Amino acid sequence: MSQPTDNKKAITVGIFLFIGLVIFLLGVFTLGGQKKTFVKSFTLKVVFDDIQGLKVGNNVWFSGVKVGTIKKIQFYGTSQVQVILSIEEEAHKYIHTDSKASIGSDGLIGNKIVVIDGGSPKFPFVEDGDVIAVNTTLSTDDIMKTLQVNNKNLVDITTDFKILARNMVEGKGTVGTLLTDQQLADDFKAIVKNLETTTASANRMAKELNAFSNKLNTKGGLADDLLTDTAVFAKLKSSVAELQKTAASAAVMTENLNKASGKLNQSDNAAGLLLNDAATANQVRGIMKNLETSSKKLDENMEALQSNFLLRGFFKKKAKEEAEENKQ
Structure with a gap:
Protein backbone atom coordinates (compact mmCIF):
# COMPACT_ATOMS: atom_id res chain seq x y z
CA MET A 1 0.00 0.00 0.00
CA SER A 2 2.80 2.46 0.69
CA GLN A 3 4.40 2.20 -2.76
CA PRO A 4 1.36 3.32 -4.78
CA THR A 5 0.82 6.16 -2.36
CA ASP A 6 4.39 7.40 -2.84
CA ASN A 7 4.03 7.21 -6.61
CA LYS A 8 0.83 9.24 -6.45
CA LYS A 9 2.52 11.92 -4.37
CA ALA A 10 5.43 12.06 -6.79
CA ILE A 11 3.13 12.44 -9.75
CA THR A 12 1.20 15.23 -7.98
CA VAL A 13 4.39 17.07 -7.09
CA GLY A 14 5.64 16.67 -10.65
CA ILE A 15 2.42 18.16 -12.06
CA PHE A 16 2.64 21.19 -9.73
CA LEU A 17 6.30 21.67 -10.62
CA PHE A 18 5.48 21.55 -14.33
CA ILE A 19 2.61 24.05 -13.92
CA GLY A 20 4.86 26.34 -11.91
CA LEU A 21 7.61 26.13 -14.53
CA VAL A 22 5.13 26.97 -17.29
CA ILE A 23 3.84 29.96 -15.32
CA PHE A 24 7.42 31.09 -14.65
CA LEU A 25 8.36 30.86 -18.33
CA LEU A 26 5.20 32.71 -19.38
CA GLY A 27 5.98 35.44 -16.85
CA VAL A 28 9.56 35.74 -18.05
CA PHE A 29 8.50 36.01 -21.68
CA THR A 30 5.68 38.41 -20.82
CA LEU A 31 7.87 40.70 -18.76
CA GLY A 32 10.66 40.37 -21.30
CA GLY A 33 8.25 41.37 -24.04
CA GLN A 34 7.10 44.36 -22.07
CA LYS A 35 10.66 45.42 -21.22
CA LYS A 36 11.89 44.61 -24.75
CA THR A 37 14.42 42.25 -23.19
CA THR A 137 10.88 72.98 -22.45
CA LEU A 138 8.93 73.37 -19.24
CA SER A 139 8.49 70.19 -17.28
CA THR A 140 5.32 69.18 -15.48
CA ASP A 141 6.80 70.34 -12.16
CA ASP A 142 7.73 73.68 -13.71
CA ILE A 143 4.20 73.99 -15.07
CA MET A 144 2.75 73.21 -11.65
CA LYS A 145 5.04 75.81 -10.03
CA THR A 146 3.96 78.38 -12.63
CA LEU A 147 0.32 77.50 -11.99
CA GLN A 148 0.86 77.98 -8.25
CA VAL A 149 2.39 81.41 -8.84
CA ASN A 150 -0.44 82.30 -11.21
CA ASN A 151 -3.00 81.13 -8.66
CA LYS A 152 -1.39 83.37 -6.03
CA ASN A 153 -1.42 86.31 -8.43
CA LEU A 154 -5.05 85.57 -9.27
CA VAL A 155 -5.92 85.59 -5.57
CA ASP A 156 -4.17 88.96 -5.15
CA ILE A 157 -5.98 90.39 -8.19
CA THR A 158 -9.33 89.07 -6.91
CA THR A 159 -8.66 90.67 -3.52
CA ASP A 160 -7.83 93.99 -5.17
CA PHE A 161 -11.03 93.83 -7.23
CA LYS A 162 -13.02 93.06 -4.10
CA ILE A 163 -11.58 96.15 -2.34
CA LEU A 164 -12.18 98.26 -5.45
CA ALA A 165 -15.78 97.07 -5.74
CA ARG A 166 -16.42 97.83 -2.05
CA ASN A 167 -14.98 101.34 -2.44
CA MET A 168 -17.12 101.92 -5.51
CA VAL A 169 -20.26 100.83 -3.68
CA GLU A 170 -19.38 103.05 -0.72
CA GLY A 171 -18.76 106.04 -3.00
CA LYS A 172 -15.04 106.27 -2.35
CA GLY A 173 -12.66 107.51 -5.04
CA THR A 174 -13.47 109.14 -8.37
CA VAL A 175 -15.30 106.14 -9.84
CA GLY A 176 -17.31 105.63 -6.67
CA THR A 177 -18.25 109.32 -6.64
CA LEU A 178 -19.39 109.07 -10.26
CA LEU A 179 -21.55 106.07 -9.39
CA THR A 180 -23.14 107.53 -6.25
CA ASP A 181 -23.26 111.33 -6.79
CA GLN A 182 -26.45 112.21 -8.70
CA GLN A 183 -25.21 115.69 -9.64
CA LEU A 184 -22.06 114.27 -11.21
CA ALA A 185 -24.13 111.70 -13.02
CA ASP A 186 -26.41 114.43 -14.41
CA ASP A 187 -23.39 116.49 -15.46
CA PHE A 188 -21.90 113.48 -17.17
CA LYS A 189 -25.17 112.87 -19.02
CA ALA A 190 -25.19 116.53 -20.13
CA ILE A 191 -21.63 116.17 -21.40
CA VAL A 192 -22.56 113.05 -23.34
CA LYS A 193 -25.59 114.84 -24.82
CA ASN A 194 -23.43 117.80 -25.85
CA LEU A 195 -20.98 115.40 -27.46
CA GLU A 196 -23.85 113.80 -29.38
CA THR A 197 -24.99 117.24 -30.55
CA THR A 198 -21.46 118.18 -31.57
CA THR A 199 -21.08 114.90 -33.43
CA ALA A 200 -24.36 115.48 -35.27
CA SER A 201 -23.24 119.01 -36.21
CA ALA A 202 -19.92 117.67 -37.44
CA ASN A 203 -21.69 115.07 -39.55
CA ARG A 204 -24.00 117.71 -41.00
CA MET A 205 -21.05 119.99 -41.75
CA ALA A 206 -19.24 117.10 -43.44
CA LYS A 207 -22.30 116.43 -45.63
CA GLU A 208 -22.55 120.13 -46.57
CA LEU A 209 -18.84 120.27 -47.40
CA ASN A 210 -19.27 117.15 -49.51
CA ALA A 211 -22.20 118.72 -51.36
CA PHE A 212 -20.21 121.93 -51.85
CA SER A 213 -17.23 120.00 -53.21
CA ASN A 214 -19.58 118.16 -55.60
CA LYS A 215 -20.86 121.52 -56.84
CA LEU A 216 -17.29 122.70 -57.34
CA ASN A 217 -16.69 119.61 -59.47
CA THR A 218 -19.79 120.18 -61.61
CA LYS A 219 -18.83 120.38 -65.27
CA GLY A 220 -19.40 123.82 -66.82
CA GLY A 221 -19.35 125.67 -63.50
CA LEU A 222 -17.08 128.62 -62.89
CA ALA A 223 -15.18 126.88 -60.08
CA ASP A 224 -14.65 123.76 -62.19
CA ASP A 225 -13.46 125.89 -65.11
CA LEU A 226 -11.07 127.77 -62.85
CA LEU A 227 -9.71 124.51 -61.48
CA THR A 228 -9.57 122.47 -64.70
CA ASP A 229 -9.78 124.77 -67.79
CA THR A 230 -6.36 126.20 -68.62
CA ALA A 231 -7.84 128.75 -71.05
CA VAL A 232 -10.15 130.21 -68.41
CA PHE A 233 -7.27 130.28 -65.95
CA ALA A 234 -5.09 132.10 -68.50
CA LYS A 235 -7.81 134.71 -69.07
CA LEU A 236 -8.27 135.17 -65.35
CA LYS A 237 -4.51 135.56 -64.98
CA SER A 238 -4.47 138.19 -67.77
CA SER A 239 -7.34 140.07 -66.14
CA VAL A 240 -5.51 140.09 -62.85
CA ALA A 241 -2.45 141.49 -64.59
CA GLU A 242 -4.57 144.26 -66.17
CA LEU A 243 -6.11 145.00 -62.77
CA GLN A 244 -2.62 145.29 -61.34
CA LYS A 245 -1.67 147.75 -64.08
CA THR A 246 -4.83 149.78 -63.45
CA ALA A 247 -4.11 149.77 -59.73
CA ALA A 248 -0.57 150.98 -60.46
CA SER A 249 -1.92 153.80 -62.69
CA ALA A 250 -4.43 154.77 -60.03
CA ALA A 251 -1.63 154.85 -57.50
CA VAL A 252 0.40 157.18 -59.77
CA MET A 253 -2.66 159.40 -60.28
CA THR A 254 -3.28 159.49 -56.55
CA GLU A 255 0.33 160.44 -55.98
CA ASN A 256 0.05 163.25 -58.56
CA LEU A 257 -3.14 164.50 -56.93
CA ASN A 258 -1.40 164.45 -53.57
CA LYS A 259 1.46 166.48 -55.03
CA ALA A 260 -0.99 168.93 -56.64
CA SER A 261 -2.92 169.31 -53.39
CA GLY A 262 0.38 169.88 -51.68
CA LYS A 263 1.21 172.61 -54.13
CA LEU A 264 -2.18 174.24 -53.45
CA ASN A 265 -1.22 174.42 -49.80
CA GLN A 266 1.99 176.28 -50.65
CA SER A 267 2.38 179.97 -51.67
CA ASP A 268 5.17 179.58 -54.23
CA ASN A 269 2.74 179.18 -57.16
CA ALA A 270 -0.19 181.14 -58.57
CA ALA A 271 -2.96 178.80 -57.39
CA GLY A 272 -1.40 178.37 -53.96
CA LEU A 273 -0.86 182.15 -53.72
CA LEU A 274 -4.52 182.82 -54.54
CA LEU A 275 -5.67 180.18 -51.97
CA ASN A 276 -3.28 180.99 -49.15
CA ASP A 277 -2.25 184.75 -49.51
CA ALA A 278 -5.00 187.12 -48.29
CA ALA A 279 -3.41 190.21 -49.88
CA THR A 280 -3.27 188.59 -53.30
CA ALA A 281 -6.86 187.43 -52.93
CA ASN A 282 -7.95 191.01 -52.11
CA GLN A 283 -6.08 192.30 -55.15
CA VAL A 284 -7.82 189.78 -57.36
CA ARG A 285 -11.17 190.79 -55.87
CA GLY A 286 -10.33 194.46 -56.65
CA ILE A 287 -9.41 193.60 -60.22
CA MET A 288 -12.67 191.67 -60.66
CA LYS A 289 -14.62 194.58 -59.24
CA ASN A 290 -12.87 197.03 -61.56
CA LEU A 291 -13.58 194.77 -64.54
CA GLU A 292 -17.23 194.63 -63.57
CA THR A 293 -17.37 198.44 -63.29
CA SER A 294 -15.57 198.86 -66.64
CA SER A 295 -17.95 196.45 -68.33
CA LYS A 296 -20.94 198.40 -66.99
CA LYS A 297 -19.53 201.67 -68.25
CA LEU A 298 -18.77 200.07 -71.63
CA ASP A 299 -22.42 198.97 -71.91
CA GLU A 300 -23.51 202.49 -71.16
CA ASN A 301 -21.15 203.90 -73.80
CA MET A 302 -22.40 201.41 -76.39
CA GLU A 303 -25.97 202.40 -75.65
CA ALA A 304 -25.02 206.06 -76.07
CA LEU A 305 -23.35 205.36 -79.40
CA GLN A 306 -26.47 203.58 -80.65
CA SER A 307 -28.49 206.68 -79.83
CA ASN A 308 -26.06 208.94 -81.75
CA PHE A 309 -27.53 210.01 -85.09
CA LEU A 310 -24.20 209.45 -86.82
CA LEU A 311 -24.05 205.74 -85.96
CA ARG A 312 -27.78 204.97 -85.69
CA GLY A 313 -28.01 203.70 -89.30
CA PHE A 314 -25.06 201.39 -88.82
CA PHE A 315 -26.56 199.74 -85.77
CA LYS A 316 -29.97 199.34 -87.43
CA LYS A 317 -28.37 197.69 -90.45
CA LYS A 318 -26.43 195.37 -88.14
CA ALA A 319 -29.59 194.40 -86.29
CA LYS A 320 -31.40 193.67 -89.54
CA GLU A 321 -28.62 191.33 -90.76
CA GLU A 322 -28.68 189.44 -87.46
CA ALA A 323 -32.43 189.00 -87.70
CA GLU A 324 -32.16 187.52 -91.23
CA GLU A 325 -29.42 185.12 -90.11
CA ASN A 326 -31.63 183.94 -87.26
CA LYS A 327 -34.51 183.30 -89.71
CA GLN A 328 -32.25 181.27 -92.00
Whole structure:
Protein backbone atom coordinates (compact mmCIF):
# COMPACT_ATOMS: atom_id res chain seq x y z
CA MET A 1 0.00 0.00 0.00
CA SER A 2 2.80 2.46 0.69
CA GLN A 3 4.40 2.20 -2.76
CA PRO A 4 1.36 3.32 -4.78
CA THR A 5 0.82 6.16 -2.36
CA ASP A 6 4.39 7.40 -2.84
CA ASN A 7 4.03 7.21 -6.61
CA LYS A 8 0.83 9.24 -6.45
CA LYS A 9 2.52 11.92 -4.37
CA ALA A 10 5.43 12.06 -6.79
CA ILE A 11 3.13 12.44 -9.75
CA THR A 12 1.20 15.23 -7.98
CA VAL A 13 4.39 17.07 -7.09
CA GLY A 14 5.64 16.67 -10.65
CA ILE A 15 2.42 18.16 -12.06
CA PHE A 16 2.64 21.19 -9.73
CA LEU A 17 6.30 21.67 -10.62
CA PHE A 18 5.48 21.55 -14.33
CA ILE A 19 2.61 24.05 -13.92
CA GLY A 20 4.86 26.34 -11.91
CA LEU A 21 7.61 26.13 -14.53
CA VAL A 22 5.13 26.97 -17.29
CA ILE A 23 3.84 29.96 -15.32
CA PHE A 24 7.42 31.09 -14.65
CA LEU A 25 8.36 30.86 -18.33
CA LEU A 26 5.20 32.71 -19.38
CA GLY A 27 5.98 35.44 -16.85
CA VAL A 28 9.56 35.74 -18.05
CA PHE A 29 8.50 36.01 -21.68
CA THR A 30 5.68 38.41 -20.82
CA LEU A 31 7.87 40.70 -18.76
CA GLY A 32 10.66 40.37 -21.30
CA GLY A 33 8.25 41.37 -24.04
CA GLN A 34 7.10 44.36 -22.07
CA LYS A 35 10.66 45.42 -21.22
CA LYS A 36 11.89 44.61 -24.75
CA THR A 37 14.42 42.25 -23.19
CA PHE A 38 14.60 39.94 -26.18
CA VAL A 39 14.50 42.72 -28.83
CA LYS A 40 17.71 43.90 -30.50
CA SER A 41 18.50 47.39 -29.25
CA PHE A 42 21.14 50.15 -29.04
CA THR A 43 21.90 52.70 -26.33
CA LEU A 44 21.61 56.48 -26.17
CA LYS A 45 22.72 58.76 -23.37
CA VAL A 46 21.10 61.91 -21.99
CA VAL A 47 22.52 64.19 -19.27
CA PHE A 48 19.85 65.95 -17.16
CA ASP A 49 20.19 68.58 -14.45
CA ASP A 50 17.17 67.04 -12.69
CA ILE A 51 15.60 63.70 -13.60
CA GLN A 52 12.40 64.50 -11.61
CA GLY A 53 11.95 60.98 -10.23
CA LEU A 54 12.93 58.86 -13.24
CA LYS A 55 13.62 55.24 -12.42
CA VAL A 56 15.31 52.37 -14.15
CA GLY A 57 12.74 50.53 -16.24
CA ASN A 58 10.66 53.60 -17.04
CA ASN A 59 9.58 53.82 -20.66
CA VAL A 60 11.08 55.85 -23.53
CA TRP A 61 8.62 57.33 -26.04
CA PHE A 62 9.18 58.57 -29.58
CA SER A 63 6.32 60.30 -31.47
CA GLY A 64 3.83 58.77 -29.03
CA VAL A 65 5.19 55.23 -29.46
CA LYS A 66 7.10 53.25 -26.83
CA VAL A 67 10.55 52.52 -28.30
CA GLY A 68 12.63 51.56 -25.27
CA THR A 69 13.29 51.72 -21.54
CA ILE A 70 15.68 53.38 -19.10
CA LYS A 71 18.60 51.01 -18.70
CA LYS A 72 20.72 52.83 -16.16
CA ILE A 73 20.87 56.04 -14.11
CA GLN A 74 24.13 57.41 -12.73
CA PHE A 75 25.61 60.67 -11.50
CA TYR A 76 27.56 62.71 -13.99
CA GLY A 77 29.99 65.58 -13.41
CA THR A 78 29.43 67.69 -10.31
CA SER A 79 25.64 67.66 -9.95
CA GLN A 80 24.12 66.24 -13.15
CA VAL A 81 22.61 62.84 -13.82
CA GLN A 82 23.28 60.68 -16.87
CA VAL A 83 20.44 58.47 -18.06
CA ILE A 84 21.29 55.56 -20.37
CA LEU A 85 18.43 54.56 -22.67
CA SER A 86 17.90 51.21 -24.35
CA ILE A 87 16.23 51.91 -27.72
CA GLU A 88 14.80 49.34 -30.13
CA GLU A 89 16.84 48.93 -33.30
CA GLU A 90 13.66 49.44 -35.30
CA ALA A 91 13.53 53.12 -34.23
CA HIS A 92 17.17 53.70 -35.25
CA LYS A 93 16.23 54.99 -38.71
CA TYR A 94 14.01 57.74 -37.29
CA ILE A 95 16.19 59.36 -34.62
CA HIS A 96 18.68 61.98 -35.88
CA THR A 97 21.69 63.47 -34.12
CA ASP A 98 19.89 66.78 -33.51
CA SER A 99 17.08 65.00 -31.65
CA LYS A 100 16.38 66.16 -28.11
CA ALA A 101 15.09 64.39 -25.03
CA SER A 102 12.80 65.67 -22.30
CA ILE A 103 11.12 64.28 -19.21
CA GLY A 104 7.36 63.82 -19.25
CA SER A 105 4.61 61.89 -17.53
CA ASP A 106 2.57 58.93 -18.66
CA GLY A 107 -0.72 60.71 -18.08
CA LEU A 108 -1.36 63.52 -15.61
CA ILE A 109 -0.18 61.60 -12.51
CA GLY A 110 1.46 58.58 -14.22
CA ASN A 111 5.02 57.32 -14.17
CA LYS A 112 7.82 59.53 -15.46
CA ILE A 113 9.00 58.83 -19.02
CA VAL A 114 11.66 60.11 -21.40
CA VAL A 115 10.30 61.66 -24.60
CA ILE A 116 12.50 61.94 -27.74
CA ASP A 117 11.68 64.07 -30.77
CA GLY A 118 12.81 63.01 -34.25
CA GLY A 119 15.01 65.95 -35.20
CA SER A 120 15.68 67.19 -38.73
CA PRO A 121 16.21 64.86 -41.75
CA LYS A 122 19.25 66.93 -42.87
CA PHE A 123 21.20 65.50 -39.89
CA PRO A 124 22.52 61.92 -39.84
CA PHE A 125 21.04 59.14 -37.74
CA VAL A 126 22.33 58.50 -34.22
CA GLU A 127 24.82 55.76 -33.49
CA ASP A 128 25.05 53.38 -30.57
CA GLY A 129 26.30 55.23 -27.47
CA ASP A 130 25.62 58.77 -28.79
CA VAL A 131 24.68 61.54 -26.36
CA ILE A 132 21.63 63.55 -27.39
CA ALA A 133 20.76 67.04 -26.15
CA VAL A 134 18.11 67.93 -23.60
CA ASN A 135 14.99 69.80 -24.64
CA THR A 136 14.67 72.77 -22.28
CA THR A 137 10.88 72.98 -22.45
CA LEU A 138 8.93 73.37 -19.24
CA SER A 139 8.49 70.19 -17.28
CA THR A 140 5.32 69.18 -15.48
CA ASP A 141 6.80 70.34 -12.16
CA ASP A 142 7.73 73.68 -13.71
CA ILE A 143 4.20 73.99 -15.07
CA MET A 144 2.75 73.21 -11.65
CA LYS A 145 5.04 75.81 -10.03
CA THR A 146 3.96 78.38 -12.63
CA LEU A 147 0.32 77.50 -11.99
CA GLN A 148 0.86 77.98 -8.25
CA VAL A 149 2.39 81.41 -8.84
CA ASN A 150 -0.44 82.30 -11.21
CA ASN A 151 -3.00 81.13 -8.66
CA LYS A 152 -1.39 83.37 -6.03
CA ASN A 153 -1.42 86.31 -8.43
CA LEU A 154 -5.05 85.57 -9.27
CA VAL A 155 -5.92 85.59 -5.57
CA ASP A 156 -4.17 88.96 -5.15
CA ILE A 157 -5.98 90.39 -8.19
CA THR A 158 -9.33 89.07 -6.91
CA THR A 159 -8.66 90.67 -3.52
CA ASP A 160 -7.83 93.99 -5.17
CA PHE A 161 -11.03 93.83 -7.23
CA LYS A 162 -13.02 93.06 -4.10
CA ILE A 163 -11.58 96.15 -2.34
CA LEU A 164 -12.18 98.26 -5.45
CA ALA A 165 -15.78 97.07 -5.74
CA ARG A 166 -16.42 97.83 -2.05
CA ASN A 167 -14.98 101.34 -2.44
CA MET A 168 -17.12 101.92 -5.51
CA VAL A 169 -20.26 100.83 -3.68
CA GLU A 170 -19.38 103.05 -0.72
CA GLY A 171 -18.76 106.04 -3.00
CA LYS A 172 -15.04 106.27 -2.35
CA GLY A 173 -12.66 107.51 -5.04
CA THR A 174 -13.47 109.14 -8.37
CA VAL A 175 -15.30 106.14 -9.84
CA GLY A 176 -17.31 105.63 -6.67
CA THR A 177 -18.25 109.32 -6.64
CA LEU A 178 -19.39 109.07 -10.26
CA LEU A 179 -21.55 106.07 -9.39
CA THR A 180 -23.14 107.53 -6.25
CA ASP A 181 -23.26 111.33 -6.79
CA GLN A 182 -26.45 112.21 -8.70
CA GLN A 183 -25.21 115.69 -9.64
CA LEU A 184 -22.06 114.27 -11.21
CA ALA A 185 -24.13 111.70 -13.02
CA ASP A 186 -26.41 114.43 -14.41
CA ASP A 187 -23.39 116.49 -15.46
CA PHE A 188 -21.90 113.48 -17.17
CA LYS A 189 -25.17 112.87 -19.02
CA ALA A 190 -25.19 116.53 -20.13
CA ILE A 191 -21.63 116.17 -21.40
CA VAL A 192 -22.56 113.05 -23.34
CA LYS A 193 -25.59 114.84 -24.82
CA ASN A 194 -23.43 117.80 -25.85
CA LEU A 195 -20.98 115.40 -27.46
CA GLU A 196 -23.85 113.80 -29.38
CA THR A 197 -24.99 117.24 -30.55
CA THR A 198 -21.46 118.18 -31.57
CA THR A 199 -21.08 114.90 -33.43
CA ALA A 200 -24.36 115.48 -35.27
CA SER A 201 -23.24 119.01 -36.21
CA ALA A 202 -19.92 117.67 -37.44
CA ASN A 203 -21.69 115.07 -39.55
CA ARG A 204 -24.00 117.71 -41.00
CA MET A 205 -21.05 119.99 -41.75
CA ALA A 206 -19.24 117.10 -43.44
CA LYS A 207 -22.30 116.43 -45.63
CA GLU A 208 -22.55 120.13 -46.57
CA LEU A 209 -18.84 120.27 -47.40
CA ASN A 210 -19.27 117.15 -49.51
CA ALA A 211 -22.20 118.72 -51.36
CA PHE A 212 -20.21 121.93 -51.85
CA SER A 213 -17.23 120.00 -53.21
CA ASN A 214 -19.58 118.16 -55.60
CA LYS A 215 -20.86 121.52 -56.84
CA LEU A 216 -17.29 122.70 -57.34
CA ASN A 217 -16.69 119.61 -59.47
CA THR A 218 -19.79 120.18 -61.61
CA LYS A 219 -18.83 120.38 -65.27
CA GLY A 220 -19.40 123.82 -66.82
CA GLY A 221 -19.35 125.67 -63.50
CA LEU A 222 -17.08 128.62 -62.89
CA ALA A 223 -15.18 126.88 -60.08
CA ASP A 224 -14.65 123.76 -62.19
CA ASP A 225 -13.46 125.89 -65.11
CA LEU A 226 -11.07 127.77 -62.85
CA LEU A 227 -9.71 124.51 -61.48
CA THR A 228 -9.57 122.47 -64.70
CA ASP A 229 -9.78 124.77 -67.79
CA THR A 230 -6.36 126.20 -68.62
CA ALA A 231 -7.84 128.75 -71.05
CA VAL A 232 -10.15 130.21 -68.41
CA PHE A 233 -7.27 130.28 -65.95
CA ALA A 234 -5.09 132.10 -68.50
CA LYS A 235 -7.81 134.71 -69.07
CA LEU A 236 -8.27 135.17 -65.35
CA LYS A 237 -4.51 135.56 -64.98
CA SER A 238 -4.47 138.19 -67.77
CA SER A 239 -7.34 140.07 -66.14
CA VAL A 240 -5.51 140.09 -62.85
CA ALA A 241 -2.45 141.49 -64.59
CA GLU A 242 -4.57 144.26 -66.17
CA LEU A 243 -6.11 145.00 -62.77
CA GLN A 244 -2.62 145.29 -61.34
CA LYS A 245 -1.67 147.75 -64.08
CA THR A 246 -4.83 149.78 -63.45
CA ALA A 247 -4.11 149.77 -59.73
CA ALA A 248 -0.57 150.98 -60.46
CA SER A 249 -1.92 153.80 -62.69
CA ALA A 250 -4.43 154.77 -60.03
CA ALA A 251 -1.63 154.85 -57.50
CA VAL A 252 0.40 157.18 -59.77
CA MET A 253 -2.66 159.40 -60.28
CA THR A 254 -3.28 159.49 -56.55
CA GLU A 255 0.33 160.44 -55.98
CA ASN A 256 0.05 163.25 -58.56
CA LEU A 257 -3.14 164.50 -56.93
CA ASN A 258 -1.40 164.45 -53.57
CA LYS A 259 1.46 166.48 -55.03
CA ALA A 260 -0.99 168.93 -56.64
CA SER A 261 -2.92 169.31 -53.39
CA GLY A 262 0.38 169.88 -51.68
CA LYS A 263 1.21 172.61 -54.13
CA LEU A 264 -2.18 174.24 -53.45
CA ASN A 265 -1.22 174.42 -49.80
CA GLN A 266 1.99 176.28 -50.65
CA SER A 267 2.38 179.97 -51.67
CA ASP A 268 5.17 179.58 -54.23
CA ASN A 269 2.74 179.18 -57.16
CA ALA A 270 -0.19 181.14 -58.57
CA ALA A 271 -2.96 178.80 -57.39
CA GLY A 272 -1.40 178.37 -53.96
CA LEU A 273 -0.86 182.15 -53.72
CA LEU A 274 -4.52 182.82 -54.54
CA LEU A 275 -5.67 180.18 -51.97
CA ASN A 276 -3.28 180.99 -49.15
CA ASP A 277 -2.25 184.75 -49.51
CA ALA A 278 -5.00 187.12 -48.29
CA ALA A 279 -3.41 190.21 -49.88
CA THR A 280 -3.27 188.59 -53.30
CA ALA A 281 -6.86 187.43 -52.93
CA ASN A 282 -7.95 191.01 -52.11
CA GLN A 283 -6.08 192.30 -55.15
CA VAL A 284 -7.82 189.78 -57.36
CA ARG A 285 -11.17 190.79 -55.87
CA GLY A 286 -10.33 194.46 -56.65
CA ILE A 287 -9.41 193.60 -60.22
CA MET A 288 -12.67 191.67 -60.66
CA LYS A 289 -14.62 194.58 -59.24
CA ASN A 290 -12.87 197.03 -61.56
CA LEU A 291 -13.58 194.77 -64.54
CA GLU A 292 -17.23 194.63 -63.57
CA THR A 293 -17.37 198.44 -63.29
CA SER A 294 -15.57 198.86 -66.64
CA SER A 295 -17.95 196.45 -68.33
CA LYS A 296 -20.94 198.40 -66.99
CA LYS A 297 -19.53 201.67 -68.25
CA LEU A 298 -18.77 200.07 -71.63
CA ASP A 299 -22.42 198.97 -71.91
CA GLU A 300 -23.51 202.49 -71.16
CA ASN A 301 -21.15 203.90 -73.80
CA MET A 302 -22.40 201.41 -76.39
CA GLU A 303 -25.97 202.40 -75.65
CA ALA A 304 -25.02 206.06 -76.07
CA LEU A 305 -23.35 205.36 -79.40
CA GLN A 306 -26.47 203.58 -80.65
CA SER A 307 -28.49 206.68 -79.83
CA ASN A 308 -26.06 208.94 -81.75
CA PHE A 309 -27.53 210.01 -85.09
CA LEU A 310 -24.20 209.45 -86.82
CA LEU A 311 -24.05 205.74 -85.96
CA ARG A 312 -27.78 204.97 -85.69
CA GLY A 313 -28.01 203.70 -89.30
CA PHE A 314 -25.06 201.39 -88.82
CA PHE A 315 -26.56 199.74 -85.77
CA LYS A 316 -29.97 199.34 -87.43
CA LYS A 317 -28.37 197.69 -90.45
CA LYS A 318 -26.43 195.37 -88.14
CA ALA A 319 -29.59 194.40 -86.29
CA LYS A 320 -31.40 193.67 -89.54
CA GLU A 321 -28.62 191.33 -90.76
CA GLU A 322 -28.68 189.44 -87.46
CA ALA A 323 -32.43 189.00 -87.70
CA GLU A 324 -32.16 187.52 -91.23
CA GLU A 325 -29.42 185.12 -90.11
CA ASN A 326 -31.63 183.94 -87.26
CA LYS A 327 -34.51 183.30 -89.71
CA GLN A 328 -32.25 181.27 -92.00
